[in-house]
Amino acid sequence: MTTLHFLDPQTGLLDRLADLMIRRRVCVTRGDIELANGAAALIGLVTAESDVRSLVQAARAAKMRNLVAISLGAESLRVETEHGGSLLRLHLPASEQDIAARHAEPLLTYVAEMIAHPIRPMVACDPATGGLIDLANRVAQTDVTVLINGPTGSGKEVLARAIHDASPRAGKPFVALNCAAIPDNMLEAMLFGHVKGSFTGAVAAGQGLIRAADGGTLLLDEITEMPLALQAKLLRVLQERKVTPLGSSGEIAVDLRILSTTNRGMRTEVAAGRFREDLYYRLNVFPLQTLALQDRPEDIAPLAIAFLRRHWQLGAVPLPTPTAMDMLRFHTWPGNVRELENVMQRALVLCDGRRITTDDIMLDSAEMPAPKADPAPTRLARRLAAAV
Structure with a gap:
């Protein structure tokens, strides 16, 4: 610690x-x-x-x-x-x-x-999150391959970064690839690298993200979005710790740790034939599970404050009133941490620059218990109370 x-x-x-x-x-x-x-x-x-x-x-x-x-x-x-x-x-x-x-x-x-924040960037207050950090810190001390599963927006990449930062590889590169954000025809070259002339437009060689992470950690975000053909090549990297660039016949040794994330049920993906079973077992050496925000309610307040601090650039941060904080706690957060960040950014736009009240909290849904009113009930608070 x-x-x-x-x-x-x-x-x-x-x-x-x-x-x-x-x-x-x-x-x-x-x-x-x-x-x-x-x-x-x-x-x-x-x-x-x-x-x-x-x-x-x-x-x-x-x-x-x-x-x-x-x-x-x-x-x-x-x-x-x-x-x-x-x-x-x-x-x-x-x-x-x-x-x-x-x-x-x-x-x-x-x-x-x-x-x-400077020494422990991962925000936590709920016992469930604290337990997850404890487990991640233990995992970080080894080179075991980790699969992080959890809902979208629940902090899977943040947890992966925390594992890297707590590991002996902390001073080496941390390279993240979102498998869902890269077109299939580009993913192979980006991941494994390529030699000059290996495909149209390859006017220079590219080392690829696997080699860029040599000595450090490679995060494969949303691994279930990877095409089956590339899954076979990734399996070989995990087994042999060697990579073959696109258009090359030679193998290049790499030393890296692989972390992966998904928001899907991996066993379901394997049963449906969308994910290789042998690769699943190679990635799932040590599974970690992130929780939805509504399942760790004590994290809501510190996360809200962290987002206000991140997005406010005009001096002292305007802080929520206790009633505004209650309003955040009562919400079910279907969009998890990302939804909370959006709500806090909206609040910074609407607030008076000194504090954040219930008038400044714009939620995507009003389906929540009504918080206790501020000393002077606002129009928005009355409208929310009438809606529940």
């Missing part, structure tokens, strides 16, 4: 942040600087500039390059960086007494995302 060290163990704020980090599978240590033990970053609560200087000195003494200084009581949310980006300063519009209140949840989730 990647580790963060919390310098002050006595505050409710850091208690709640530590819990969010642990849910995200970031290891947390707490106490004096001597207990940091090579942590990725030092985090402290500050009330004055002298506290910031003390935090910087403690980080230097422990040879830690990254630190986070959190202060409470600001008029508005402010994010600043100092010392060439190694010091992140978070000024929060909340008091210590506010931290336990329900209205502080979006703010705390945002702070957790700011701190955790």
Whole structure:
């Protein structure tokens, strides 16, 4: 696990942040600087500039390059960086007494995302997602071939990237190919490479994605879309770890790990004759299953905050009100994580730039329980309440 060290163990704020980090599978240590033990970053609560200087000195003494200084009581949310980006300063519009209140949840989730993202990009809060990350981390330490199955938009490629980043191959290429996005007549040349003149328009040789991933990881996204003829060639690559470019008779050795994803039932595809049974067993050495978003509801809030942070470029991120967050939780999310990202982008267009209310949440379906109204019920909230 990647580790963060919390310098002050006595505050409710850091208690709640530590819990969010642990849910995200970031290891947390707490106490004096001597207990940091090579942590990725030092985090402290500050009330004055002298506290910031003390935090910087403690980080230097422990040879830690990254630190986070959190202060409470600001008029508005402010994010600043100092010392060439190694010091992140978070000024929060909340008091210590506010931290336990329900209205502080979006703010705390945002702070957790700011701190955790550089060292653990995969967002998690739900126990089911945490368990999947634990399993993926174990798989990452070996070179076993992995097949990731799950609904469209449930984060299969994100999980594949996390496996690569946690593996001994992390410093090598990660190459992804969406088998459904490439025409069949181009897929072979893109995957296996080609020699000059092997087909019309081949004015130069191409190494192909398999060789481009040499030493690293090759992700075959939506593997069930691969034509049967290419499946036979891919089987040979898995067996021999050698590739034959299109138009060539010679084999080239490759050293790579292969991950694949699908949103279909593989056994059904094999039974229907659309996928080779021998290739299925070669790919399905270690299966992983991603879940639909509605089956991991505690991930909704941190994912929503992560998307707001990704798509807002105008300063402090406008955060959802508790009622707006409830509205997101009540939705069934048939489009999974991709639908949630779309909804948050719409909210950024509609909001006033300071906060996101239920008026700013445009869902693809209004078939959900009605959230509790904001203190001043909005027209959209009343319309949603009448629809259920």
